[in-house]
Amino acid sequence: MQDNTPHFRRLALLWVVSSIVLTAIVVFVLAPGMPPGNGTVQASGQVVDNTVLLGLSTPVALGVLLCLGYCLIVFRERPGDDPHLEGPAIRGNSSIQMWWLVVTTTLVLFLAAFGSIELLKDGAGGGQGPNPLSVVGNPKSTLQVQVIAQQWQFTYRYPQYGGFETNKLEIPANTTVEFHVTSLDVIHSFWAYQLGVKADANPGQDNIAYVQTKAPMNFAVHCAELCGVWHGYMFDSGKVVPKTEFASWVTQQRKYFSPETHLLTPYRHTYFPAPQRRGG
Amino acid sequence: MMTTATAMPLPARKPLGQRLLGFNLLTALILAVVGYWIGHLIGGAVHAPSIKYYSTEAGYNDISVFLGYLGGVIGFLTGLGFANYPVRRMLGHPPDLPGHAEVNEPGLWKYLRLSTDHKVVSLQYLAGIGIFFFVGGLNAMLIRTELLSPTTHVFGPNQYLTLVGLHGSMMMGMMTSGILGPFANWVVPTMIGTRRMAFPRLEALTFWLLMSAGVVLITTIFFGGFQTGWTGYEPLSDQGTAGFDAYVGFFALVGMSMTLLGLNLMVTIITMRAPGMTWSRLPIFVWAVFATCVLMVIATPMLIAVLLMGAMDRTVQTAFFEPGNGGSAQLYQNLFWFFGHPEVYILAIPGFGIVLELLPVFTRKPLWGYRTGIAGMLGVALLSFFVWQHHLFVSGINADLRPFYMLSTEMISLPTGFTFLCVMGTLWRGRIRLTVPMLFCMGWAFNFLFGGISGVFLSDVPSDVTTHGSFFSMAHFHYTIMGGLVFTFFAAIYYWGPKMTGLKFSERLGKWHFWLLFIAFNSTFGPLFALGFMGMPRRVVTYPLNLQGLNVWVSISAYFIAISMLIFLWNVVQSLVFKREPAEANPWQSKSAEWQLPTPVPAYDFIEWPDIGPDPYPYGEPVEDYSGAPAPVGGAA
Known part of the structure; x- marks a missing residue:
């Protein structure tokens, strides 16, 4: 049985539309309430970090969940199907694997760089040991x-x-x-x-x-x-x-x-x- | 098809009285008590009366407690018969090992003795770990009961913290071998084409060491418990009484068991593969076990070392970890997490292996991206040695290195992502059969996704400043360990259980178990992320009043987890005791080696190893219109 439905394009479209909507909701509705509030400069910095992380992880999580859900719904063996029928013997797709690696590496490098900048800017309120790298403010008025x-x-x-x-x-x-x-x-x-x-x-x-x-x-x-x-x-x-x-x-x-x-x-x-x- | 082993005649069974007299669990328990008291008396004789030890009970000092445990474990193992072989050989006698005929012996008796058959040890492991899993789960229920109210109402703070420590230690210690012990010991030899592990007596030793460790941990309640949680941070643990000695003894025994288990499986995989079973033809589960074993063999000795240092602080008056005497508490944190972070991947990677191993069976497709999956697991194993200081982000230790640890921690999501890619690729255009094991695999994918993403929040230092040490991090590691390891543990039970026990499980009860567990799990641990974000620290017995609503919700959901576990237990009891419906030889139409053996599996496993061909996943119909290359030998990526 040859299935010519454009599953991949459908899924991609579903993902793009839903990620735009959901990311917008997350960033503009959920993120402003993120802890620990905007009481101090460092707390606000953490809210920014949480917002960026939420905003970036929403499409990633959504992509994986939609793919899992799509597969489970569309490719499920239904009662009455021929039990001897097997799936196609696809063993990989080097371009998908390469793109996945490129995209996830970019995301990770961006997150690490962004987190480091946010951290070194004002210490982010975390304990920095006896010799702090990020000294904030004028030592005289501290x-x-x-x-x-x-x-x-x-x-x-x-x-x-x-x-x-x-x-x-x-x-x-x-x-x-x-x-x-x-x-x-x-x-x-x-x-x-x-x-x-x-x-x-x-x-x-x-x-x-x-x-x-x-x-x-x-x-x-x-x-x-x-x-x-x-x-x-x-x-x-x-x-x-x-x-x-x-x-x-x-x-x-x-x-x-x-x-x-x-x-x-x-x-x-x-x-x-x-x-x-x-x-x- | 393979030839079955010819049935060997069973020796006549001896009467019960005679059987009880030999080397078995009963003798072991008696000798354990004897050994404990011998050790205790020696400790009482050699300790320095002028020294104030940590244990405050009258008549105890830490030396007598440690020597008691040592004597107890030696007595236990001797009673089981671990000394027989070396002693007999030293005296010039031929070795006296239980023959394979005894493996075929009906009844439960063979499980209560030293057995060197990998099938028997696996079932021993499954039952033993299962008992401690349920005890640990019961602890969790008690913890959640206490947290129904914002003040103390059922337990005092001391009992509460002991429960927290027992729950954490039991789950982390005993469940570490949760997949390797029962399932890797069973299927890895068959998958690679051998009938036994490289060191069968060592295999038995790992199991009995783990069981003695569990008993040692439980004895802590007779010494007043310990208040340090499963991490046992110094110098808090210096205030611990003999109850903390039980923790030290427990984790040291677990560490030995894990190291030996890893070594045994590693040597088996390296040296005992059948001719033609090259590395690129190994089922992915074997690769997962191999990656885990590398971690176990390298990381776990660090745990034993750090506990030995702690034990020396408590007995022979060293001061490795005591700041008041020139030691360093941070040294303990560093050494502990140098083991502790690989440890969580020791828990996670076998789960990856189970999911990737089971998916081809239930999608009727070859594994998508075999080499990518292997690279993912080996990459996680390698990177896990370079991330431990993210547990110390706000501790003030090496604060300048935090950007590096941020990067290395976030980089772990790359190889973990490979596993997800393989899962999605394998599901794509498959013929997905939603059997119970498959449901648990999908549960893994859902839970581990959220576990992984919440991990990115914890790895980002500014975000971690709020979430560190809060319920957020607690929810995170429950999503990865319970949602990851425990779900795949159940997938493996439902998948391999019928082959291991020869009996069928109820599919209907299995589905009830899955759906109730899945919903209750997410309903329990999802709100914990919110609680952490709202400022609830871990391991507290009290919390602000405004968090009570969510906490009550979480506790009630946790009770539903318990109900789902009772359903599972009923399924097992029904299958093993009441119905005893024989399982088919290959109910899942799997094409891997272990399913080609008849059920029940003969004592000798197989005369001829099933001819499974060069490809570990020969599913699916050949295709030309996909960009993937036609199947090369071994299933390349």
């Missing part, structure tokens, strides 16, 4: 905040304001903030969702993440690395506040904690805990 994770809470130190330590996180709007994330015991991860910041807190290591805040807002902070029994309870929240409000808050906090601040270990990028559970 606010440094040290995030000290321990089982099972975060505390925050403000080295530019006398190094006081508090369990509240407030940062000013329209400012570049340099988070120095470290840990006193096990590995934690500082995840400020709406800021678009995630950086692992490693004991004995300084992990720097940048964020450029925009308007005032509240944000949630979670620990994103399993850190023991109460990991699920290791969350708090923080605020981005106007600069004047931040100035008065930080002065007040500094004053409030001044009796204890000098008792703290002097500000360092890491604090090694005392060796535990050893013999002798």
